[in-house]
Amino acid sequence: MVTTRPKVCAIGNSQREHLKxxxxxxxxxxxxxxxxxxxxxxxxxxxxxxxxxxxxxxxxxxxxxxxxxxxxxxxxxxxxxxxxxxxxxxxxxxxxxxxxxxxxxxxxxxxxxxxxxxxxxxxxxxxxxxxxxxxxxxxxxxxxxxxxxxxxxxxxxxxxxxxxxxxxxxxxxxxxxxxxxxxxxxxxxxxxxxxxxxxxxxxxxxxxxxxxxxxxxxxxxxEQGPLLDAAVIPVGVVTGIQGSRRFRIRVIGEQAHAGTEPMENRKDALFTAVDVIQEIRSQLMNLYPELKLTMGLFEIFPNAPSVVPSSAYFSNDIRHPNDSALAESRRIIGEICDSNK
CATH class of the missing domain: 3.40.630.10 (Zn peptidases)
Known part of the structure; x- marks a missing residue:
């Protein structure tokens, strides 16, 4: 490893005035x-x-x-x-x-x-x-x-x-x-x-x-992410802002008994909701790897252990700094929902 002494520079009158x-x-x-x-x-x-x-x-x-x-x-x-x-x-x-x-x-x-x-x-x-x-x-x-x-x-x-x-x-x-x-x-x-x-x-x-x-x-x-902290940088200046689109998606199925209803006859709202979520995640993340996708709210009804869910309701939060990416993501989400009706 090569080390060098720091340079010592004389400060002139003009520099002193500037510092003052x-x-x-x-x-x-x-x-x-x-x-x-x-x-x-x-x-x-x-x-x-x-x-x-x-x-x-x-x-x-x-x-x-x-x-x-x-x-x-x-x-x-x-x-x-x-x-x-x-x-x-x-x-x-x-x-x-x-x-x-x-x-x-x-x-x-x-x-x-x-x-x-x-x-x-x-x-x-x-x-x-x-x-x-x-x-x-x-x-x-x-x-x-x-x-x-x-x-x-x-x-x-x-x-x-x-x-x-x-x-x-x-x-x-x-x-x-x-x-x-x-x-x-x-x-x-x-x-x-x-x-x-x-x-x-x-x-x-x-x-x-x-x-x-x-x-x-x-x-x-x-900073709500880890980037500045990991880089040991105390302050950053924002150059772009994550635009966001928020959706609420409800899947309507049919309530049935868990022990008697044949699997092929079921209209299970939860299973369909899971399929929709997986498809949304797969398509959007493949298309926009930098996109932020969150589904932080999920509710099912009647939310009972022995009952096939008749409805599922969940949130979908997408964030990206590019408006065209948000618009295309919205189109894809709508298309996925329509295809699962």
Whole structure:
């Protein structure tokens, strides 16, 4: 193995001036006020709300747990003297006013709802990181040229009310509020009812309109895969986003007795569902090896040991950064379902 000594370079006056300019820059001054201890402490406080035995969280949209998390965030934002507001779907906004209040703000944030037994940093880190930036800016004595909003999007996960991304979709105009209000959760609770409960808890907050102009949006997020960690890279910049398509497939068969119905006469919904799943997996993964395919929900009826299932119901989540791949995958899934009727 060959080793070499590091080169020692003399620093000229111009380089010294450049280094001094960097040390005096707004960015460095603000960054010096970022507190890792404070950031971690807030993450741990939020992680207690809806905590599970396995170390995760179950904190669903418009639930009591989410309301408790909202109150904690509002408490922190109030201490920072940020402008706090909401909107008609209960997104939360914390604003640090800039010099030009009329200019479109920079926005950063994420969500605080989770999957069942979900990760305690998923989404939450983006919200807490945005608040930490606003606090660091204030403590540095800096006022930005334009306002900066930390945002908490409602029901990003969709684990209680499906589909997800309701808050961000309503804000951007991709989905109407009326469409969301008609949706029910698995217990039959209307989104409209749950939303009204949350709004009544936070009725003192001023409301802002959907679709207000935004100059830039940036979201800090934990890596949910192993790639950066395996490469020992602390931060990555996203160059593409996994587009997703979500389906619900129901197979209708015929209930029968497990001990008397001949196999050739059976219309077993579960067997057909398994065949459909295997065919979907085989075709899509052969065509798009980089596609992400998940079937995380599966229900059968009557779900009894001695009864041939009369129905099977399952989810199908596909993700790929290319829209044409998603469109072709959707076509294939429909074709497979039709061929198994």
């Amino acid at each position: 300019m960097l040390s005096d820059s707004v960015e460095v001054r603000v960054a010096s006020h970022v507190s890792e201890h404070r950031l971690w402490g807030r993450l741990m406080q939020l992680a207690k709300i809806g905590a599970t035995e396995s170390g995760g969280v179950s904190r669903f949209a418009l639930s009591e747990e989410e309301s408790l998390a909202r109150r904690l965030l509002i408490e922190w934002a109030s201490e920072l003297e940020l402008e706090i507001s909401t909107d008609d779907i209960s997104n939360l906004y914390f604003r640090l006013n800039g010099k030009n209040k009329q200019a479109a703000p920079v926005m950063s944030g994420s969500h605080i709802d989770s999957q069942p037994n979900g990760g305690k940093f998923d989404g939450t880190f983006g919200v807490v990181a945005a608040l930490e930036v606003l606090q660091a800016i204030r403590e540095s004595g800096t006022q930005p040229d334009r306002s900066i909003d930390a945002v908490v999007w409602l029901n990003e996960e969709g684990s209680r009310f499906s589909p997800g991304m309701m808050g961000s979709d309503a804000f951007s105009g991709r989905r109407s509020l009326d469409d969301c209000l008609r949706i029910k959760d698995s217990k039959g609770v209307l989104f409209a009812e749950a939303l009204e409960t949350t709004q009544s808890e936070f009725q003192s907050l001023p409301r802002r309109s959907f679709g207000e102009p935004v100059c830039h949006y940036v979201e800090a997020h934990i």
